[in-house]
Amino acid sequence: MQLAVGISACLLGQKVRYDGGHKASEFCLTQLQPHVRYIAVCPENAIGMGTPRPPIRLQKNKQDEIRLVQVKDSSLDYTDAMQQYSEQVLPGMEQLAGFVVCAKSPSCGMERVRLYNEQGHQLGKAGVGLFTRQLMQRYPWLPVEEDGRLHDEALRENFITRLFACHDYQQLRGEGFSVGKLVEFHSRYKFLVMAHSPIAYRELGRLVAQAKLFDKAELEMRYLHDFMQALQQLSSRKTHANVLQHLQGFFKQQLSSKERQELASLIDRYRQGHLPLMAPLTMLQHHLSRFDNKYLAAQTYLQPYPESLGLRG
Structure with a gap:
C-alpha cells in the first residue's frame, strides 16, 4: 500500500x-x-x-x-x-x-x-x-x-523517516492491534529510535515491557504518540555512531581482529565528520550478508525508507 x-x-x-x-x-x-x-x-x-x-x-x-x-x-x-x-x-x-x-x-x-x-x-x-x-x-x-x-537536508530526512514509520504503525493498527504485534514492531524499530533519542529508546522499552498493565486502546495511542515524538528529534553523528557500535557488537564473534578494527575505524571516522553515514552502514550490510542474523536484518534502522529517495549521505 x-x-x-x-x-x-x-x-x-x-x-x-x-x-x-x-x-x-x-x-x-x-x-x-x-x-x-x-x-x-x-x-x-x-x-x-x-x-x-x-x-x-x-x-x-x-x-x-x-x-x-x-x-x-x-x-x-x-x-x-x-x-x-x-x-x-x-x-x-x-x-x-x-x-x-x-x-x-x-x-x-x-x-x-x-x-x-x-x-x-x-x-x-x-x-x-x-x-x-x-x-x-x-x-x-x-x-x-x-x-x-x-x-534542509536534516529536516527532510527526518520528515521522511517519520512518514514511513507512521505508515508502518498505521498498518499495524489496521490489521488489528495486539500486544504481541506491538512487541514485534518495537523490536524492529529499537535502533532507529535509539538513533533519534536514547532517552525515548529506554522509555518506550519500559512502556512495551509494561504493556499488559494498560488498556489496549490506551496503549495503542500512547505508544504511537511517544514513538512519533521520539522520531521527531533530529539524529546526530553521535547518536548514529552509538547505534553503529551496538550493531557492530552483534558480529564480534564472527569478524576477525582486522575486520573489527576496520569497522570500528569507519564508525569513528563517521563520528568525527570525515565520512558519510553510508560508509559504515555499507560495511555492516556486507557483514550481515555474510553472517545471517534475522534480528539485525529486520531492523528498520538499516533502511527506514526506500533507498531510491537518496536521503542518507
Missing part, C-alpha cells in the same frame, strides 16, 4: 493561491511522489473564497483571539468557516501518514506565520495557520512539515 499523505494543493502545482499562482514543490513532485498517494487540500478554496481572491491574514483581537480576516477589510472574517471546514474534513484523515503544508500561509502555515493586531501592525512571526493548527491538535502524533523546511 502507498502512503497516504496530505498536502496543500498549491504545492502540487495547482493554481489555487490567492494570486492565482502555485508553489509547486520539486521534492514533492519528483522524489516523493512515486512513493505516496497525495490527498490535496486547499482550505481557502474549500470554504468558497475563490481564485484569485483578496489576501487574508491572522489577526489578534482585543480578547486575544486569533481571527482569519481579509487584509483590506478585517470585518470580512473567515475564522468560523475555516473551523467548520476543518471539523468536517479532519475526521476522515486519521489514516494519513503525514502532511506537507504551505509555509507562511494564514490557513496552512505550520509556524512563524505573520500575526497582526487590529490596527494592522505586525506582532511578529508567531502564528500557525488556522487549518494546520486544528490538524496538529487533532493528530499530535502526525508528521507535519512545511515545503520550505524540506530544503
